[in-house]
Amino acid sequence: MFRSRNFNIDSIAVGVTQNPSLSRMTITTSGNARQLDQIGKQLDKMIDTVEVRRLDEHKTVYRELAIFKIRISSAKDSMEINKMINAYGAKAHDTRKDSVMAEMTSTPDQIKAFEELASKFGILEVARTGVAALQRSGS
Amino acid sequence: MMTDTIKEINGARALMLALEKEGVREVFGLPGGANLPMYDEFTRCNIRHILVRHEQSAAHMADGYGRVSRKPGVCFATSGPGATNLLTGIATAQADSAPMVAVTGQVPVEFIGKDAFQESDIMGMANPVVKYAFQPRTPEEVPISIQKAFYVAATGRPGPVLVDIPKDVQSAHAQMRMVDGVNIRGYHPWVDPDTQGVERAINTIIRADKPIILAGGGTIISSAFSELQAIAELLCIPVVTTFKGKGAFPENHPLSLGPIGMHGHAEANKIVSEADCVLAIGTRFSDRSVGTFEDFESRRSIIHMDVDPAEIGKNQTTNVAVVGDVKVSLRIMIHLLKDRRISRDEEGAWVRHARELREYWQKNLKIHPGEMGAAKILRKLREVLPSDSVVTTEVGQHQMWASLFFDVITPGTFFSSTGLGTMGWGFPAAIGAKVARPDVPVVDIAGDGSFNMTENSLATSVLEDIPVIVFLVNNYSLGMVAQWQRTFFDRRMVGVDQQACPDYVKLAESYGAQGLRAQSIDELHAALQTALASDVATVIDIPIDPEEDVLPFVQPGTPLSQMVLPS
Numbered sequence: 001m002f003r004s005r006n007f008n009i010d011s012i013a014v015g016v017t018q019n020p021s022l023s024r025m026t027i028t029t030s031g032n033a034r035q036l037d038q039i040g041k042q043l044d045k046m047i048d049t050v051e052v053r054r055l056d057e058h059k060t061v062y063r064e065l066a067i068f069k070i071r072i073s074s075a076k077d078s079m080e081i082n083k084m085i086n087a088y089g090a091k092a093h094d095t096r097k098d099s100v101m102a103e104m105t106s107t108p109d110q111i112k113a114f115e116e117l118a119s120k121f122g123i124l125e126v127a128r129t130g131v132a133a134l135q136r137s138g139s
Numbered sequence: 140m141m142t143d144t145i146k147e148i149n150g151a152r153a154l155m156l157a158l159e160k161e162g163v164r165e166v167f168g169l170p171g172g173a174n175l176p177m178y179d180e181f182t183r184c185n186i187r188h189i190l191v192r193h194e195q196s197a198a199h200m201a202d203g204y205g206r207v208s209r210k211p212g213v214c215f216a217t218s219g220p221g222a223t224n225l226l227t228g229i230a231t232a233q234a235d236s237a238p239m240v241a242v243t244g245q246v247p248v249e250f251i252g253k254d255a256f257q258e259s260d261i262m263g264m265a266n267p268v269v270k271y272a273f274q275p276r277t278p279e280e281v282p283i284s285i286q287k288a289f290y291v292a293a294t295g296r297p298g299p300v301l302v303d304i305p306k307d308v309q310s311a312h313a314q315m316r317m318v319d320g321v322n323i324r325g326y327h328p329w330v331d332p333d334t335q336g337v338e339r340a341i342n343t344i345i346r347a348d349k350p351i352i353l354a355g356g357g358t359i360i361s362s363a364f365s366e367l368q369a370i371a372e373l374l375c376i377p378v379v380t381t382f383k384g385k386g387a388f389p390e391n392h393p394l395s396l397g398p399i400g401m402h403g404h405a406e407a408n409k410i411v412s413e414a415d416c417v418l419a420i421g422t423r424f425s426d427r428s429v430g431t432f433e434d435f436e437s438r439r440s441i442i443h444m445d446v447d448p449a450e451i452g453k454n455q456t457t458n459v460a461v462v463g464d465v466k467v468s469l470r471i472m473i474h475l476l477k478d479r480r481i482s483r484d485e486e487g488a489w490v491r492h493a494r495e496l497r498e499y500w501q502k503n504l505k506i507h508p509g510e511m512g513a514a515k516i517l518r519k520l521r522e523v524l525p526s527d528s529v530v531t532t533e534v535g536q537h538q539m540w541a542s543l544f545f546d547v548i549t550p551g552t553f554f555s556s557t558g559l560g561t562m563g564w565g566f567p568a569a570i571g572a573k574v575a576r577p578d579v580p581v582v583d584i585a586g587d588g589s590f591n592m593t594e595n596s597l598a599t600s601v602l603e604d605i606p607v608i609v610f611l612v613n614n615y616s617l618g619m620v621a622q623w624q625r626t627f628f629d630r631r632m633v634g635v636d637q638q639a640c641p642d643y644v645k646l647a648e649s650y651g652a653q654g655l656r657a658q659s660i661d662e663l664h665a666a667l668q669t670a671l672a673s674d675v676a677t678v679i680d681i682p683i684d685p686e687e688d689v690l691p692f693v694q695p696g697t698p699l700s701q702m703v704l705p706s
């Protein structure tokens with residue numbers, strides 16, 4: 001539907017909910033007011049969608065998981081990278097002589113900031129999920 | 140929900156019983172390897188099979204049947220190429236919101252995904268052009284899939300639904316259950332009537348100085364003819380239609396100005412350009428109807444009544460929206476108007492202006508000077524054809540000439556492929572329409588280019604005894620493409636010359652149909668009378684001038700007020 005109606009998907013995450021007959025699909029998209037209105041209505045029209053909710057950034061808890069494999073060129077770099085990982089609350093995995101993996105769960109903005117810093121050392125590979133989000137109670 | 144449990148039968152038998160339970164009496168189709176088990180069932184059920192010569196025609200026949208009867212038409216095809224041949228017809232039905240259930244055979248479940256003989260991923264291919272698609276994987280799922288398919292196809296905004304049944308599922312036996320009502324989580328076609336929306340609509344209209352009603356195809360799907368007429372007369376408001384809405388309002392009514400749009404009536408395009416308020420009923424504001432979106436909505440308020448909430452605000456900014464079945468919304472409007480004692484019994488300046496516009500353009504629009512000009516031959520058709528006849532069209536210049544010069548008198552008798560614009564739709568659709576309405580004459584206004592695409596349906600019409608009349612407007616060219624090449628490509632003509640091939644009279648006769656040629660208005664009159672009296676399909680070949688253009692013409696990207704008029 002997104003492709004045929006010329007809407008954009010920035011990221012997408014799907015998983016089961018507490019009800020095994022239902023999946024939750026979280027899509028981040030962008031557009032002008034008319035497009036966003038249409039995205040909601042066209043999704044609602046689809047028979048397989050049971051409910052469509054438009055989440056307000058400010059009233060939602062949302063996170064994305066990213067794993068970066070970062071190049072280590074020297075002992076000095078290794079120390080800098082570890083400082084960076086700690087500063088961002090990320091977790092190091094698979095520490096080797098010439099690379100380390102950093103696992104980060106945060107908002108897309110924070111992940112982007114980390115990515116910019118990490119790219120100075122060289123990002124060998126990256127894997128990202130989409131955004132998982134739940135609306136805050138009472139909103 | 141009550142359920143009937145039937146003792147052990149196979150999927151194919153359950154399919155036919157489920158179809159019978161839905162009231163299906165005819166199926167249009169073509170058998171193949173993967174649907175043999177369901178075909179065997181025709182020897183022992185109450186459903187008539189109507190054999191086609193190409194599956195595309197089966198889909199178009201089911202579509203024509205569905206639009207006229209307002210119940211889903213049913214087509215059958217086998218797997219692989221049989222199923223893919225249906226796709227054009229399914230997409231056509233979706234674009235025009237026509238109810239249809241297409242049942243395809245599929246390779247056995249264990250072969251799915253192995254590139255088996257005549258396997259195609261029809262579920263994947265049909266997905267963007269159906270309302271929904273079912274693929275029962277066990278025999279018990281077959282009857283409930285059919286019941287759900289009919290429910291989805293016929294409710295809310297109608298559309299095509301696919302049911303793809305693997306061959307082994309057709310042959311396998313199980314205890315079958317059929318329910319008395321279906322429920323689909325995620326599908327809620329009915330909404331509470333929006334009385335407040337109707338109130339706001341009334342307040343907006345009565346404050347307008349120059350209101351018009353724009354009736355679209357949804358008015359016809361909803362059969363809201365008497366309600367529309369009552370409102371127009373109560374408020375004394377001029378009525379225009381979209382092309383798909385042609386026939387929603389009798390075109391000989393004093394308040395009717397006919398269709399707007401790219402080849403709409405000059406008076407209709409002019410009146411809508413001058414209006415300050417549009418009550419739009421059952422329309423989706425297609426680019427072909429409104430000229431440019433920005434211009435259509437500027438300087439006027441738009442009230443949009445439609446059954447599909449996703450259409451509100453899609454193409455036009457609306458001031459007042461009323462979501463729901465338009466017949467229901469209009470009934471509420473009549474009720475409220477009478478309650479508030481609002482009505483106009485004499486025509487004011489605006490209505491007089493509309494009437495004068497209509498009189499002026501009906502008299503002064505320049506038409507082709509020849510005896511067999513498009514306007515003259517279509518007016519002759521209207522003169523001879525009984526007003527309750529059902530008329531379909533193909534796609535092209537003849538279709539737009541029908542918009543301009545063929546007046547629809549009995550509401551809901553005119554049908555065309557307007558959304559997808561499928562050449563070859565009109566003839567099989569006319570056959571489907573005749574199955575739904577055997578009591579009236581059915582005519583396909585056709586161009587030669589379009590007729591070539593599905594002419595093999597002549598075999599079905601003759602052999603299955605479903606006589607229709609093909610009014611063949613013949614310029615031996617792809618006329619509309621030729622017109623665009625003349626207008627936009629400096630008369631560089633490519634691929635539009637049909638080179639006087641074939642001879643349509645001989646073609647008709649080779650199928651056992653009647654072939655007539657009309658080369659004068661008198662010959663046309665006689666041919667029409669012969670055709671109407673005939674009990675076999677008739678093709679009337681009417682040669683016309685290949686240089687005749689369809690005018691007026693609102694060029695793409697220009698507003699309705701800037702029509703190119705005949706000089």
